[in-house]
Amino acid sequence: MADTGAGQQAGNTQAGNTNGAKQSAAVAKNGAAVLELRDIHKYFGDLEVLKGVSVAARAGEVIALIGSSGSGKSTLLRCANLLEIPQQGDVIFQGKAIEWRAKGAGRQPASEVQVRGVRTHLSMVFQQFNLWAHLSVLQNVTEAPITVLGQDRSEAEEKGRALLAKVGIGDKCDAYPAQLSGGQQQRAAIARALAMEPAAMLFDEPTSALDPELEQEVIKVIKDLAAEGRTMIIVTHDMSLARDVADQVIFLHQGVIEEQGAPAEVFGNPKSDRLRQFLLSTSVAA
Amino acid sequence: MTAGLTAGLMSIDLMTTGLSTSGLLTNRYWFKVLFEYCADPDSLSSLSWLSCYLTTVKHQSLYWSILTVLILLAVTAPMAVGLGLAGALARRSPFGAVRGLGWGYTSMVRGIPDLIFFLFVPLAIDQMLEYIRHRVLCPQETGPVWVGHDFVVCDAAKLPLGPSPEWVHDIYGFMLAVLAFSIVFGAFCANVIHGAMNAVPRAQLETARAYGLSPRQVMFRIHLPQTWIYALPGLSNVWMILIKATPLLFLMGVEDIVYWAKELGGSKSARFSDFPHGDWRIYYFSGLLVFYLLFTWFSQIGLKRLTDRVSRGQATLAGGKGGLGR
Numbered sequence: 001m002a003d004t005g006a007g008q009q010a011g012n013t014q015a016g017n018t019n020g021a022k023q024s025a026a027v028a029k030n031g032a033a034v035l036e037l038r039d040i041h042k043y044f045g046d047l048e049v050l051k052g053v054s055v056a057a058r059a060g061e062v063i064a065l066i067g068s069s070g071s072g073k074s075t076l077l078r079c080a081n082l083l084e085i086p087q088q089g090d091v092i093f094q095g096k097a098i099e100w101r102a103k104g105a106g107r108q109p110a111s112e113v114q115v116r117g118v119r120t121h122l123s124m125v126f127q128q129f130n131l132w133a134h135l136s137v138l139q140n141v142t143e144a145p146i147t148v149l150g151q152d153r154s155e156a157e158e159k160g161r162a163l164l165a166k167v168g169i170g171d172k173c174d175a176y177p178a179q180l181s182g183g184q185q186q187r188a189a190i191a192r193a194l195a196m197e198p199a200a201m202l203f204d205e206p207t208s209a210l211d212p213e214l215e216q217e218v219i220k221v222i223k224d225l226a227a228e229g230r231t232m233i234i235v236t237h238d239m240s241l242a243r244d245v246a247d248q249v250i251f252l253h254q255g256v257i258e259e260q261g262a263p264a265e266v267f268g269n270p271k272s273d274r275l276r277q278f279l280l281s282t283s284v285a286a
Numbered sequence: 287m288t289a290g291l292t293a294g295l296m297s298i299d300l301m302t303t304g305l306s307t308s309g310l311l312t313n314r315y316w317f318k319v320l321f322e323y324c325a326d327p328d329s330l331s332s333l334s335w336l337s338c339y340l341t342t343v344k345h346q347s348l349y350w351s352i353l354t355v356l357i358l359l360a361v362t363a364p365m366a367v368g369l370g371l372a373g374a375l376a377r378r379s380p381f382g383a384v385r386g387l388g389w390g391y392t393s394m395v396r397g398i399p400d401l402i403f404f405l406f407v408p409l410a411i412d413q414m415l416e417y418i419r420h421r422v423l424c425p426q427e428t429g430p431v432w433v434g435h436d437f438v439v440c441d442a443a444k445l446p447l448g449p450s451p452e453w454v455h456d457i458y459g460f461m462l463a464v465l466a467f468s469i470v471f472g473a474f475c476a477n478v479i480h481g482a483m484n485a486v487p488r489a490q491l492e493t494a495r496a497y498g499l500s501p502r503q504v505m506f507r508i509h510l511p512q513t514w515i516y517a518l519p520g521l522s523n524v525w526m527i528l529i530k531a532t533p534l535l536f537l538m539g540v541e542d543i544v545y546w547a548k549e550l551g552g553s554k555s556a557r558f559s560d561f562p563h564g565d566w567r568i569y570y571f572s573g574l575l576v577f578y579l580l581f582t583w584f585s586q587i588g589l590k591r592l593t594d595r596v597s598r599g600q601a602t603l604a605g606g607k608g609g610l611g612r
Contacts (some may be wrong), residue, residue, distance in 0.1 A: 083496055119497065130492075130493040133490065134508075134515065176599025179599055192497075
């Protein structure tokens with residue numbers, strides 16, 4: 001379980017210290033899998049987007065999913081919190097498998113309550129931030145803790161302010177999302193994710209919608225989280241981010257795992273031609 | 287009440303012939319003669335004559351009818367928005383039957399001319415209520431309620447009851463009118479709200495689901511609050527149309543300002559009035575024009591403020607006017 005008192009450490013984490021990140025993550029990751037996806041098959045109509053993919057994230061582990069557009073990495077991530085329903089395969093969260101009813105195309109989770117329970121503990125950060133437009137930044141952070149976790153408003157607001165300060169936008173509490181820059185919005189979205197005190201965090205291309213300068217603000221925050229030993233699955237196009245924070249890199253190609261391993265191995269000694277080509281095309285090739 | 291409604295319907299014919307039914311509201315005035323000196327109008331100078339003229343019993347009915355229109359608007363607007371919300375929610379219900387009901391309501395009401403609806407709804411509701419009461423309260427009468435061309439129910443089933451005072455009849459007729467207006471304008475609101483709900487970006491709702499909000503919480507915490515941003519311009523439009531439709535009250539036997547303007551503006555000879563004058567309808571109708579123009583104008587100002595408020599901080603054109611500073 002991630003450190004729930006993280007909000008109080010505002011500013012204390014080592015900025016961009018990747019060695020620190022690696023060490024603390026390595027210490028924490030010796031547990032059972034927090035989240036496991038087993039043999040996931042996903043179809044959109046006749047198109048098979050995922051062809052039997054398995055991924056397991058242990059506590060404190062950071063997994064980077066890389067691959068070209070259309071390789072199915074975002075879809076895989078969305079299967080983890082059941083925003084997409086896989087037609088085959090299992091989603092196991094904290095040792096409990098999601099129960100299903102019906103099979104094939106009509107497959108649905110048997111229990112809406114179970115799905116909500118999983119989502120409550122799996123915070124997602126989206127490519128387009130998706131902050132709720134009608135709520136202020138602070139309200140965005142406190143919304144789910146109050147309505148879903150039933151936290152007291154003043155308590156949630158206090159935590160929310162601390163989290164916003166932690167991601168460096170403590171002065172933007174009362175602004176509306178549209179009044180922030182992209183980097184600020186994404187940091188607010190990360191604060192919103194942290195407010196749920198999640199067992200694991202899902203990042204869906206968190207920096208893809210940002211220009212290089214704003215990207216760095218967000219990358220710094222993600223690195224800090226990795227250093228705290230949080231369990232994270234990150235879908236990304238940013239190879240240096242993957243290399244710096246991940247314990248495990250998974251390369252997806254056309255719906256199957258083409259290669260996986262420690263970042264040094266995957267980036268330093270790619271075995272398949274496809275991965276080699278992909279790394280060349282991303283210009284951060286080893 | 288059916289008789290009263292029929293009188294209301296008949297008044298369409300009367301409108302063209304220039305006659306009118308006796309006013310339901312004529313008995314309602316605050317005082318018979320406002321100023322002492324009005325007792326003898328012939329002796330008055332022009333200004334005091336006017337002050338007496340404008341405070342006659344009939345003019346007090348005109349002022350009362352202005353209040354009637356305002357009350358109608360005040361009651362109808364929230365009811366129409368409520369019905370519209372219900373209709374829009376029904377159209378996205380998981381149950382097919384409820385969806386069909388919502389769809390049927392909006393398309394039927396929108397597809398039928400308002401005028402027909404205003405004539406039909408009060409009559410239909412009135413007869414339905416009386417029929418139900420007839421069957422429940424008078425079980426001994428087993429015969430048909432339709433005798434020839436007449437709709438006949440027992441005395442106990444009449445709405446309002448025969449011996450009720452005049453004002454009960456007025457209120458009952460007014461309530462039927464409010465209901466008719468609400469149903470018709472509720473359908474317009476339903477369509478506006480339905481469209482606005484579809485305009486809310488899907489990602490906003492998906493994110494709420496991803497954070498564990500239940501479908502109900504997603505609807506009331508995220509979807510509906512954002513709906514108003516998109517619905518308000520359309521609802522403002524419906525409000526304007528509603529204001530301008532109030533003269534149709536006349537069709538339902540409620541004597542509204544247009545009726546009284548026409549009635550009071552017509553030329554009066556000394557035989558029938560203490561205040562004889564020529565054809566003054568042009569002045570009365572000019573007054574109505576000003577009344578409606580001012581009303582819609584002030585509405586527009588109020589609605590603009592409301593729009594600014596819900597759009598505050600939004601990434602829409604309306605939201606940007608307040609300055610989307612970084």
